[in-house]
Amino acid sequence: MTAVDLPPGDDPSGGASGSGGGSDSGGKGASGILRSGAIMAVGTLASRVTGFLRTAMLVAALGTGALADGYNTANTVPFIVYDLLLGGVLTAVVVPLIVRARERDAEYGARYEQRLFTLAVLGLAVITVAAVLLGPVFITIYGGAMEGAQRDLAVLFARLFAVQIFFLGVSAFSGAILNTRKRFGAPMWAPVLNNIVICGTAAAFLLVSTGTVTPGSITDAEVALLAGGTIGGMALQTIALWPSLRGSGFRWRPRLDFRKGELGQMGRMAVWTLSYVVITQIGFAVTTSLSNAAGVLGRKEHLGDVGYTPYFNAYQLFQLPYAIIGVSVITALLPRMSEHAAANRMHEVRDDFSSGLRLCSVIILPAAALMATLAGEITTVLFAHGQTTVSNAQVIANVLEMFAIALVPFAAYQLMLRVFYAMQDTRTPAFVSVAVVITNIAMAFTAYKVLPTDKIIVGIAGGFALAQTVGALVGWAILRRRLGGMDGRRIAVTYLKLAVALWPLLGFAYAVHAIVDAAMGEGLLPGLAVLVVGSAGGGILYLFFAKLLRVGEVQTMVTTITRRLPGR
Structure with missing residues (x-):
């Protein structure tokens, strides 16, 4: 989450009221954030839409059983390692340090970038080699009760996919540099x-494979195809950034001549960020292992595919609304909040947070409502193809319904973390994460021990929702003291109005679901009809009632979007 170019004429404080100047909730600050994040939102939307097409294609090719569990678990490892050793540091440490170095001196900032990039490349090379060697250890941690051919295949994939760590890290670091350069x-x-x-x-896998492919029947050529495509895609993503890097004026010249105190400053900030990431990854390791164990139990009990892959696919769907609007708003806000925090203008940091949270809620709340109401249709349309049946898709829908509850607290918690990072406080998020992860782990173990096998992953998703709520509440309590308030009254009024506007959406979507289900039953075409009619009609009703209730953020968003339409 990185820097952003403020459009001319925008109030850098965000224009929110409080101490800052009396703009209303749909005022200049909110509009500025939206305009700043527009290109990111469009790009993120394209990325997520094609990402879900990718997920749907993989589900069609691999199914949701043992083969898919092995592939997805192994392909999660590179991202886990990246998050552990670089991802959190990029967000919370490197970007703010680069921004401040540039503000201090442009030439010094450029040299500082070169040093950090060199250190990252060397570190990523070492980490990648180590991850290749540790493939079996990762599968032991995340693979749960995997055994036999499934475990052997997962270990092989883990070793091969570890190469992605290098490309993933270089890609992320390049993206961070581009964003600080307003690209x-x-x-x-x-x-x-x-x-x-x-x-x-x-x-291609669908074309070359015949029948149902299992970990025991997959051929070497099919393994090579999956591994080559997976690694090649990440390599292409990295290479694609270099023309833009060169266009921004960045020329990498390897150098490690760090000045006295530079590494120490980064290390002091990074240690708490790494603590936060390690703590959260412990929670992820437990939930992944238990989900895989549930999948093994489900196959032994002939309950179908009820393991990690359905949970993984539901989580991908759950993150879409946050990724489109939340990430864009946060990316636009982080450098602004960092500037205000550096100047000790905490009332402006509070106003930035309030504007960002209210803007996110305009999309997040109706998205959560539609997920809960139309989960079956969403998963059937996306996943019930190839090796995946409608009943397999319904398992994903059951998990998605529970994840929908987590969407609002998840978005709020993520935004609160960025407030801490803007204040260069990486210690507090680490402590908050302890409460979050303890809640998550406790609920996951409870679900595994208490619930029927086919409901375990649903219970784990419920534990995730409760954990995010705990994180949001604890973060709110701490920030309220640090910022001298959270603009809670205005946030509460906006949420109340949006909640009222949601009821027509919910009623319409449910009515369409009930009518089509009674008339046509389940399937791809009925599901598509419900999604199109229910989402469009419900969305129109939501916007109408939100405007009737004078929700300023909705009007600001609609105006910003319509101004960017062709011919406007």
Whole structure:
């Protein structure tokens, strides 16, 4: 989450009221955030849409059983390692340090970038080699009760996919540099290329494979196809950023001549960020292992595919609304909040947070409502193809319904974390994460021990929702003291109005679901009809009632979007 170019004339404080100047909730600050994040939102939307096409293609090719569990678990490892050793540091440490170095001196900032990039490349090379060697250890941790051919295949995939760590890290670091240079297009669009390659790989796998492929029956050629496409997609995503890097004026010249105190400053900030990431990854390791164990139990009890892959696919769907609007708003807000925090203008940091949270809620709340109401249709349309049946898709829908509850607290918690990072406080998020992860782990173990096997992953998703709520509440309590308030009254009024506007959406979507289900039953075409009619009609009703209730953020968003339409 990185820097952003403020359009001319925008109030850098965000224009919110409080101490800052009396703009209303739909005023200049909110509009500025939306305009700043527009290109990121469009790129993120394209990335997520093609990402879901990729997911749907992989589900069609691999199904949701043992083969898919092995592939998805192994392909999660590179991202886990990246998050552990670089991802959190980029967000919370590197970007703010680069921004401040540039503000201090442009030439010094450029040299500082070179040093950090060199350190990252060397570190990523070492980490990648280590991850290849540790493939069996990762599968032991995340693979749950995997055994036999499934475990052997997962270990092989883990070793091969570990190569992605290098490309993933270079890509992320390049994107961070581009964003600090106010170049947002390439980092948001490059993942589309990766998704297209994976879609092609899944399509090729469908063409060359016959019947149901299992970990025991998959051929070496099929393994090579999946591995080559997966790694190649990430490599292409990385290479695609270099023309934009050069266009921004960045020329990498390897150098490690760090000045006295530079590494120490980064290390002091990074240690708490790494603590936060390690704590959260412990929670993820537990939930992944238990989900895989549930899948093994489900196959032994002849309950179908009820393991990690359905949970994984539901989580991908759950993140879409946040990724489109939340990430864009946060990316636009982080450098602004960092500037205000550096100047000790905490009332403006509070106003930035309030504007960002209210803007996110305009999309997040109706998205959560539609997920809960139309989960079955969403998963049937996306996933019930190839090796995946309608009943398999319904398992994903059951998990998605529970994840829908988590969407609002998840978005709020993520935004609160960025407030801490803007204040260069990486310690507090680490402590908050302890409460979140303890809640998550406790609920996951409870679900595994208490619930029927086919409901375990639903219970784990419920534990995730409760954990995010705990994180949001604890973060709110701490920030309220640090910022001298949270603009809670205005946030509460906006949420109340949006909640009222949601009821017509919910009623219409449910009515369409009930009518089509009674008339046509389940299936691809009925599901598509419900999604199109229910979402469109419900969305129109939501916007109408939100405008009737004078929700300023909705009007600001609609105005910003319509101004960007052709001919306007």
